[in-house]
Amino acid sequence: MASEWILTLTAQTPTNIAVIKYWGKRDESLILPVNDSISVTLDPGHLCTTTTVAVSPAFEQDRMWLNGKEISLSGDRFQSCLREIRARATDVENKEKGIKISKKDWEKLHLHISSFNNFPTAAGLASSAAGLACLVFSLGKLMNVQEDHSQLSAIARQGSGSACRSLYGGFVKWIMGKEENGSDSLAVQLADEKHWDELVIIIAVVSSRQKETSSTSGMRESVETSLLLQHRAKEVVPKRILKMEEAIQNRDFASFAALACADSNQFHAVCLDTSPPIFYMNDTSHRIINCVEKWNRSEEAPQVAYTFDAGPNAVLIARNRKAASLLIQRLLYYFPPNPETDMNSYVLGDKSILKDAGIQGIDDVEALPPPPEIKDKIPAQKNRGEVSYFICTRPGRGPVVLSDESQALIDPKTGLPK
Numbered sequence: 001m002a003s004e005w006i007l008t009l010t011a012q013t014p015t016n017i018a019v020i021k022y023w024g025k026r027d028e029s030l031i032l033p034v035n036d037s038i039s040v041t042l043d044p045g046h047l048c049t050t051t052t053v054a055v056s057p058a059f060e061q062d063r064m065w066l067n068g069k070e071i072s073l074s075g076d077r078f079q080s081c082l083r084e085i086r087a088r089a090t091d092v093e094n095k096e097k098g099i100k101i102s103k104k105d106w107e108k109l110h111l112h113i114s115s116f117n118n119f120p121t122a123a124g125l126a127s128s129a130a131g132l133a134c135l136v137f138s139l140g141k142l143m144n145v146q147e148d149h150s151q152l153s154a155i156a157r158q159g160s161g162s163a164c165r166s167l168y169g170g171f172v173k174w175i176m177g178k179e180e181n182g183s184d185s186l187a188v189q190l191a192d193e194k195h196w197d198e199l200v201i202i203i204a205v206v207s208s209r210q211k212e213t214s215s216t217s218g219m220r221e222s223v224e225t226s227l228l229l230q231h232r233a234k235e236v237v238p239k240r241i242l243k244m245e246e247a248i249q250n251r252d253f254a255s256f257a258a259l260a261c262a263d264s265n266q267f268h269a270v271c272l273d274t275s276p277p278i279f280y281m282n283d284t285s286h287r288i289i290n291c292v293e294k295w296n297r298s299e300e301a302p303q304v305a306y307t308f309d310a311g312p313n314a315v316l317i318a319r320n321r322k323a324a325s326l327l328i329q330r331l332l333y334y335f336p337p338n339p340e341t342d343m344n345s346y347v348l349g350d351k352s353i354l355k356d357a358g359i360q361g362i363d364d365v366e367a368l369p370p371p372p373e374i375k376d377k378i379p380a381q382k383n384r385g386e387v388s389y390f391i392c393t394r395p396g397r398g399p400v401v402l403s404d405e406s407q408a409l410i411d412p413k414t415g416l417p418k
Ligand SMILES: Nc1ncnc2c1ncn2[C@@H]1O[C@H](COP(=O)(O)OP(=O)(O)OP(=O)(O)O)[C@@H](O)[C@H]1O
Pocket: 049, 066, 115, 116, 117, 120, 121, 122, 123, 124, 125, 126, 127, 128, 129, 130, 131, 132, 135, 214, 215, 309, 310, 311
């Protein structure tokens, strides 16, 4: 091997939102869950991680930069992913650059990794899921790993449980598996993103001051203290998984919404059943649930499903574009922005939903009438400034390699972040 070359690869990976939740591990170090879970992959056009991985004989150690800042790779989770993926590396040849790397070379070659999330990191938007999935996917491609996406998902799982579901687009199931070594605890695709492309997803990023308990420690405490978690894992989730798979296959929104809302509520009930109790949702989250429940009950069939992860942010799944535009009207009525806020920075992502709703500027928000389901009742309270911003998105595709050099985050000449 000549010593001056640098080989790079860039990939993009989506985040995902669980509609049947993963909460609780049976093995902490391998990250093996106590139940199956199901998620929807979110459109990477709006929420994604981009990661460039580089290898060179000139690199002296493995290094990583996240959003431009160097971070340590010494944690067990990063180390597990690096070890597992290196163990599966195969021969790589790049004729154009005259580079040949043999399977055994990978053991001594070091990596530089630069990653960027196009949405806030550690803000309850599952950056760890997209981030760890992207790390494993991009390294797998760079090292010519032959394993399929499900096998890669079992490696990403060891970085963060929910990351395994980001190896596929559309609707994904993480099968908990039975093996002690975790080899059968992996993700499979239930349906791709085109299967149910009417769905529209609106995320309400709720302003929150308090630092929440991390998912990792929260679920550890629930496993140790919550009897409801044991009941949920044994009796409730297995049946719900079957029903949710059926609802997705049949595009049965009424069942999908009932199951997703019930499962989110039960996950938060498990958090309350934990000792000491964990509070992830706040008053704003509860107000959003009320708004959706009230509206759904006033219609013949549910229009929107809600689900909340380990934080106060709401993920709202509307049955179609029409329902999404009626939803954004309601959300903006109850949660108008602070004065001086530019609508362009208050509603992000697919802004065409806003256009469908007839909202161009702040004046249109102020002029919104109360939703009909509260008509003739006590005027609804407005909660200005309780939501930081909304993101409009949809179910999206799985990881892809980006071949356009301009999207790479590492300079191919220096081996350092651009
Ligand atoms: N692009 C990335 N590449 C590698 N690791 C990442 C990346 N983005 C985030 N992470 C890891 O995930 C951690 C943040 O995870 P954390 O669970 O705190 O937040 P989150 O996933 O954004 O929110 P939540 O889990 O509440 O939805 C970061 O500190 C980092 O270790």
